[in-house]
Amino acid sequence: MRLFPSSVFQKAFALAAATALLATAATAQQPNLAPTRASHAMVVTIHHDASDAGLAILKQGGNAVDAAVAVGFALAVVYPAAGNLGGGGFLLLRDHNGKAHFLDYREKAPAAATRDMYLDEHGNVVPNLSLVGYKASGVPGTVAGLTYAQKHYGKLTLAQDMAPAIHLASEGYVLSAEEAHLLESKNLTRFPASTKIFQRNGNFYKAGETFKQPELAETLRRIARDPDDFYKGAMAHQIADVEKAGGGLITADDLAHYEVKEREPIRGSYRGYDLITAPPPSSGGIVLVEILNILSGFDLAKLGPDRSAAQVHIITEAFRRAYKDRGDYLGDLDFNTLPLKQMANPKYAAAWRASIDPAKPTPSAALVRPAGFLPPPPAATLVHESTQTTHFSIVDAEGNAVSSTYTLNGGFGSGVTIEGLGFLMNNEMDDFTSKVGVPNTYGLIQSSANAIEPGKRPLSAMTPTILTRNGKLAYVMGTPGGSTIITTVANDILSAIDNGLDIQQVADAPRFHHQYLPDRLDLEKKFPVPPAEELKAMGYTINRLAVADEKNPGVWGDSELIAIDPKTGELLGGHDSRRAFGKASGY
Numbered sequence: 001m002r003l004f005p006s007s008v009f010q011k012a013f014a015l016a017a018a019t020a021l022l023a024t025a026a027t028a029q030q031p032n033l034a035p036t037r038a039s040h041a042m043v044v045t046i047h048h049d050a051s052d053a054g055l056a057i058l059k060q061g062g063n064a065v066d067a068a069v070a071v072g073f074a075l076a077v078v079y080p081a082a083g084n085l086g087g088g089g090f091l092l093l094r095d096h097n098g099k100a101h102f103l104d105y106r107e108k109a110p111a112a113a114t115r116d117m118y119l120d121e122h123g124n125v126v127p128n129l130s131l132v133g134y135k136a137s138g139v140p141g142t143v144a145g146l147t148y149a150q151k152h153y154g155k156l157t158l159a160q161d162m163a164p165a166i167h168l169a170s171e172g173y174v175l176s177a178e179e180a181h182l183l184e185s186k187n188l189t190r191f192p193a194s195t196k197i198f199q200r201n202g203n204f205y206k207a208g209e210t211f212k213q214p215e216l217a218e219t220l221r222r223i224a225r226d227p228d229d230f231y232k233g234a235m236a237h238q239i240a241d242v243e244k245a246g247g248g249l250i251t252a253d254d255l256a257h258y259e260v261k262e263r264e265p266i267r268g269s270y271r272g273y274d275l276i277t278a279p280p281p282s283s284g285g286i287v288l289v290e291i292l293n294i295l296s297g298f299d300l301a302k303l304g305p306d307r308s309a310a311q312v313h314i315i316t317e318a319f320r321r322a323y324k325d326r327g328d329y330l331g332d333l334d335f336n337t338l339p340l341k342q343m344a345n346p347k348y349a350a351a352w353r354a355s356i357d358p359a360k361p362t363p364s365a366a367l368v369r370p371a372g373f374l375p376p377p378p379a380a381t382l383v384h385e386s387t388q389t390t391h392f393s394i395v396d397a398e399g400n401a402v403s404s405t406y407t408l409n410g411g412f413g414s415g416v417t418i419e420g421l422g423f424l425m426n427n428e429m430d431d432f433t434s435k436v437g438v439p440n441t442y443g444l445i446q447s448s449a450n451a452i453e454p455g456k457r458p459l460s461a462m463t464p465t466i467l468t469r470n471g472k473l474a475y476v477m478g479t480p481g482g483s484t485i486i487t488t489v490a491n492d493i494l495s496a497i498d499n500g501l502d503i504q505q506v507a508d509a510p511r512f513h514h515q516y517l518p519d520r521l522d523l524e525k526k527f528p529v530p531p532a533e534e535l536k537a538m539g540y541t542i543n544r545l546a547v548a549d550e551k552n553p554g555v556w557g558d559s560e561l562i563a564i565d566p567k568t569g570e571l572l573g574g575h576d577s578r579r580a581f582g583k584a585s586g587y
């Protein structure tokens, strides 16, 4: 069931790198949608069947974690571009008593991984080796993450939480035109097991057809019966056999040693709100805090309305500065000492703030980090980030909140389906740094803190975030979008808090992004022309199309958001209408 007819949404629709794209034109006119309102609970995801799966679990007496588990498994069925069993992610839970738990179920480099595994004998990066095929995968964490969440924080059984996903896989779900088109991805055509399942061996699925996945249904049933099967049982050996036959590195031993980590979330505050957000191996939380700390010294609302040139300039300069630090310092906390405290220091933010020229951009090449706050950075390297991930936000009737972002990395991950088990594997190894000093297509800088090492988790930008005010739940936020994730979450916070947009307007606001290098201001196609012209006149290099995705038709991200009305306690869902098949489901 759709919340809105898709005809309303013939407009911007981004699908990701390595993914077949639906080239619907972006129109300047956004439908002016209202938030979805509910008095008890709310589930917002990119897929209506997944949102309804979460809602059904809540109505059965499950809590937000049960609903998140149901949604996570359901998205693996109905949104195979990013929903997954063969990937990884993060889940942030804030329970109704205010206690926060951050589950890191990010992929790990296999034991046989080496620092130079994507270089040829001359030391050059082998194109696509970290992106396509068996060698691109890290040890998947999703099944561990979701089953851990259910076991430790859920109220229902795993079988109950997984029932909707099993049903969707065995009975199928009806494909929209957009979804059918997505499945035509070339990434899937490369691998026979993927072509067979997702492309019916070349007889591509069409809009209105029911897509059933019996192998995946059986895999899900096996996990529901025994979650250890995936990591320590017969299933682990099946996965390892397929990996070995394809030349991959993941062994049964790697799977047996996968572990979910509970980490201390990053915390910050902004204009009376408290933030709970993603710690390393995500760069998201700390960079978000740094951005907001810099901006806390400006009265943004006074500068102009949402997306006015004056606001965008100041916000962009904060992005530029925080992304410089992201590139220079961040990696897996288990393998590095990271200067997180120093990066979150308000005095450091004040020093950065003082370097912002109110009238014009600071060229990235001329940007000098304020002295005396951070240690010298490790050697810099350059890598890119690719694009296909998904976020969901849930609040239950007790006030427990879950914000989770998980991913295969690129659209349909490595393209490899585990034969016999019916699920796709990630290409998360590409989030590591492949080679020192080699600029890639997108030129995003990261440090050697993110070099490949066995057992290490690659640096992520995923930023599931929860905001509270005076101890009360206020917002649940997050988005996909590779390197644009952090700026999108920051912009969503600013649009809500500084500019007073309602949560649906927040999700749909035109996006802008700057990541220090390349030194350009990326604007979505629908970003209004007058402020873009003003920004250009100020000295910005404007790029309307590019983000870390050469096929992007002019939009990025997918904010799936919940706000809580502070006066009435009503839940307000904001589903990103860039995607026609998503939904905010509440009751």
Ligand code: DON
Pocket: 016, 385, 386, 387, 388, 389, 390, 407, 408, 409, 410, 428, 431, 459, 460, 461, 462, 479, 480, 481, 482, 483, 485, 557
């Ligand atoms: O972990 C990360 O930051 C990336 N693997 C996420 C990729 C992504 O968000 C793509 N989304 N559209």
